[in-house]
Amino acid sequence: DPKIIQKPKYLVAVTGSEKILICEQYLGHNAMYWYRQSAKKPLEFMFSYSYQKLMDNQTASSRFQPQSSKKNHLDLQITALKPDDSATYFCASSQEGGRAETLYFGSGTRLTVL
């Protein structure tokens, strides 16, 4: 059974629209992350949360907004979508947020913006 659930698996959106990517983890972890993987760039860190608080944000655009309604949830809201936002977005978690910790990844949401 997958311990990190990302929904939907595939998502097609039109330019200018808004979408929410869902992530739930059932590992009992306290830290959660978002990464982005596109054809143009390697895996790129976006956000980290620890105990539902934003710890690090490496996303230049405010169009990307993480939302943590519960300890084991970290959704990603993307507004004013652009074709360049097309990528696979991975959610991950770790027990805490320490440097030596192992990250566990979901299977990703592949977003295509037309």
Added chain:
Amino acid sequence: TQTVSQSDAHVTVFEGDSVELRCNYSYGGSIYLSWYIQHHGRGLQFLLKYYSGNPVVQGVNGFEAEFSKSDSSFHLRKASVHWSDSAVYFCAVSLSQGGSAKLIFGEGTKLTVSS
């Protein structure tokens, strides 16, 4: 700035061959390194990590990696590959900023194992 680079975009070997996937890093402080594997259409899975002690670390499925401070490297090896090892392999360094960890990944090396 802490970075990691994987010089080989693609590596092809035959089943039963040994393989080494290269990873080089640059960082002036204490180093935390790891390898992850990504099978097609899946998320990343942890293979192994190093942050202190024995420079040779063992991972899952027969993988091992050796840390070398002098060469700034953390190459991944396997003595005898199986077709199921075909995947993309990512080397990563771990930063700690603002109270949480952040993995910086290399470009990835796609390993193809032919039978």
